[in-house]
Amino acid sequence: MAAPARRYRFLERGTLSWPDLDPLLLILAIVLPLIGGVVVASALMPVMADDAAAFGAAILRNSLITTAGIAVALGVAQIDYRRYGHRSWLLYAIAVVLLVAVLVPGLASSAGPHRWLDISFLSFQPSEIAKPALIITLGYWAGRVGDRLRHQRTFLIGFLLVLIPLLLVAIEPDLGTSIVILATSSAIAFVAGARLRHFLYVAAVLALGVGLSIMRNPYQFIRIQAFFSPGDDLLGSGYQAQQSLLALGSGGITGKGLGMGTMKFLYLPAPHTDSVFAVIGEELGLLGTAALTLLFVLLLARGLWIAYHAPDTYGRCLAAGISFQLATQAFINMLVVTGRLPVTGLPLPFISSGGTSLIVSLAMLGILMNVSRAASLGARR
Amino acid sequence: MATTSPKNPGSKATGAPRFGRRLLILGAIGAAMAAATGERLANWQVLEAGDLAATAGVQQRNEQIIASRRGAILSRDGTAMALSMQVDRLIGSPNVITEYDTADVARYLAKVLDVPYEQIMAKIGDPSVAYVVVAEDLDPDQSAQIRQSMRRGEIGGFRLEPVARRVYPGNFLGAHLIGFVDGAGKGHYGVESFYDQELTGRPGLVISDQDPRGRTIPVGNYDPLPPVNGATLILTMDRTIQRIAEQELEGALARFGSSSGSILVVDPRSGDILGMANRPTFNPTRLDTYSEIGENFINPAVSLIYDPGSTFKIMTMAAGLDAGVIGPGSRHNLPGVYEYWGLEFKNWDERTYPNQDMVSVLANSSNTGAIFVADQLGADAYYDYIRAFGFGETSGIDLAGEVRGILKARGSLSWYPSDLAANSFGQSISTTPIQMAMAFSAVANGGLLLRPRTVGRIATAAGNVVNPAITEIRRVLRPTTSRTLIDMMYQAEHSIPGNRALRLRYSTVGKTGTAEISAAGGGLLPEQTIASYIGFGPRENPQVLISVKIDKPRTGTWGSRVASPIFRQMVDRVFEYLRVPAVA
Incomplete structure (x- = not known):
């Protein structure tokens, strides 16, 4: 290898x-x-x-x-992808730190959703960093755990690994990116061989979360409402x-x-x-x-x-x-x-x-x- | 993908799935999303494309009408009588002035516009108002100053709105002939109304795509149809002659205690109206000072009728001569009183003139002599001539609001045989001054009835110049009749002792008229007349016709005393101005 x-x-x-x-x-x-x-x-x-x-x-x-x-x-x-796999934890940590930073009032740009981070001349979206960071981390981790992913406890660790950035992005709020992160993570877990039963548990938990998110951010609800009756507004x-x-x-x-x-x-x-x-x-x-x-x-x-x-x-x-x-x-x-x-x-x-x-x-x-x-x-x- | 791949061992021991199948499922999910996208794209971009494109087109389409510039009206000598200019008016939106100190802004505007501060403050002081006209008719300097201040951001919440203004530099001069333009840009009365279409031109239309804020989209549709500006009209009216006519009319009205009257100056060879003065009148530049569009706006020369009186005897005499029923030497007793079909008709002095020729009929202005001529012709032939002279129909002058007058000829229900007698000396017939002037012009120009005109040239915005031709309506008299009648009129005028119409310098001919005024309820108004004189000259080659009509003069009632001296004054000044050769 x-x-x-x-x-x-x-x-x-x-x-x-x-x-x-x-x-x-x-x-x-x-x-x-x-x-x-x-x-x-x-x-x-x-x-x-x-x-x-x-x-x-x-x-x-x-x-x-x-x-x-x-x-x-x-x-x-x-760069051989295997050269940085073991350092993906660092990437993951940086992404999480940035996702937290974007929620800090002083650092986020302007009002409204906190998606952008302004650091001197740099202005960027931490969620864009989080997406590849999570793919690499999750992929490397899946490679490490191998078949143990099929154990409920291991799967739960993986779920928590995903849940942290997912929630941080969701409360920015950035529902679209959250959905992409969730879909990608699920795909990785799916390909890595996770049990289908575990996905059902996750789906149930997330349905609850999405419901809460919509209640917290009315504009998401308005968009969804507008989608179902485009003539109204x-x-x-x-x-x-x-x-x-x-x-x-x-x-x-x-x-x-x-x-x-x-x-x-x-x-x-x-x-x-x-x-x-x-x-x-x-x-x-x-x-x-x-x-x-x-x-x-x-x-x-x-x-x-x-x-x-x-x-x-x-x-x-x-x-x-x-x-x-x-x-x-x-x-x-x-x-x-x-x-x-x-x-x-x-x-x-x-x-x-x-x-x-x-x-x-x-x-x-x-x-x-x-x-x-x-x-x-x-x-x- | 092959599930038998050696690289995809699966693990029987742990029951791990074959990832190849799971990758295929991911591919299927992606393919499903791509297919859903493709289905929607086909729907919107092919099936529904027409409707959507139409909706988008309507949403973006904007039509803007661009006003055309109204053409100018110039006098014959090229002086502007009516001009359109663009002036600005200042619109304020006090609800957005808020970021400025309103009092400061008001003080500044008061200084620039030269109006009291309080007046400005009253208009812009209320911050709930979104639209208020702060000032009308800014002069160019004021516009420039305010525009600069707005650009520099010194004042805000204002804009300048261009407004078309019609200006009449001559003010009262020729007001009836020119007319006026209302606030919507539509012409009323006179040339402004008659030639409204030519003067207006055609407004332009710009069809373009606009963004939601009303700005033109540079790559969108842009279809401009530029406006065609209105044509410039060059009047037949000469500004100097018009001024003379108005001065003389003003003077006459003051001298004879009258409040209304008309003076027309016509070129009998072309029908050109050289001057048309009327009182009362109006100032088209200051329409704001009139509480209503009242009687003073009506052009009495074309829109009001009167019984012409003795001037009409020229028409009667012309008919008799042309038909050959009389000659200049025909003799007749002119009875003081004459009964015709049950009615009594009198000479003005009720005197009988025995064995007189036809010149004497004119010189003494004998009513019974005129009845004799009309009777010799008979009603049918007489009214044929009167109609040929243009009575009972409009003259066709290019002014708005012309009326036909009232001609009761044989055959109409209200006609009595006695009307022939009354008509022969100009009573019981209603005419307009322009009809009389054109009938006299036919006598002067050798027998042709011409259509009078006030516009001699039309210059379109594109630079084309139209010279309308002189319009002959019909031949009324043979040239010899015209010649004979002019000679008779000359002799008659010169046989009148102390004739106030004559001047030794110029050989003119004409006829006085003293018309009684029909009362509204029938009968005649006592002691009230319309004094008139219509004449032309020089006798050998008539170039100018002048008609004077003074309504209800209070000092003096007779045409010979009131209208004749005005005619003489007019001849003096107009003939000299036109360099008409004087009598050697």
């Missing part, structure tokens, strides 16, 4: 020695952020109309983040959902053309982040939205293939967790925009504007590439 690790330390030979990267993942790591960069530039046009300098600054910032993110993906792909939550559909319909099959969408001009809420899929729908049509959906299907399929061929449980959990998380978050975002799910405020991975989300997503893709390398070596063996 230790032998292949040396081959991935890319500075070891003194030259930049690329491992044979997973070609599909490499394409996705470049194409998805580029699509995002272009569409976000279009979605920011209303900013350009108001303040050209701010628009320029945003485009420059996004370009830098995209470039940095792709570099991070390629860099992370060089056209100027509020239902209005957002309705505008997304108008954008999709306006695009039709072929779209209005890149940049030519009009719904992003204050009709769509957050056109460059949560509603970016609606902008794609209006400007690039069904061809654009279907193609993007397909890219995420490919990402998931490739990730599960890697998981299947991964040399160990840890790698399997990483591959399944990462690909399932990215795809699930993308599909939830799309189902929100298309009106199948209530508004949750989740960004579309790789596409939505947002530094933390993009860099973390690409870093996870890098990890996936590395597992892929190990998997293909294993498959060849």
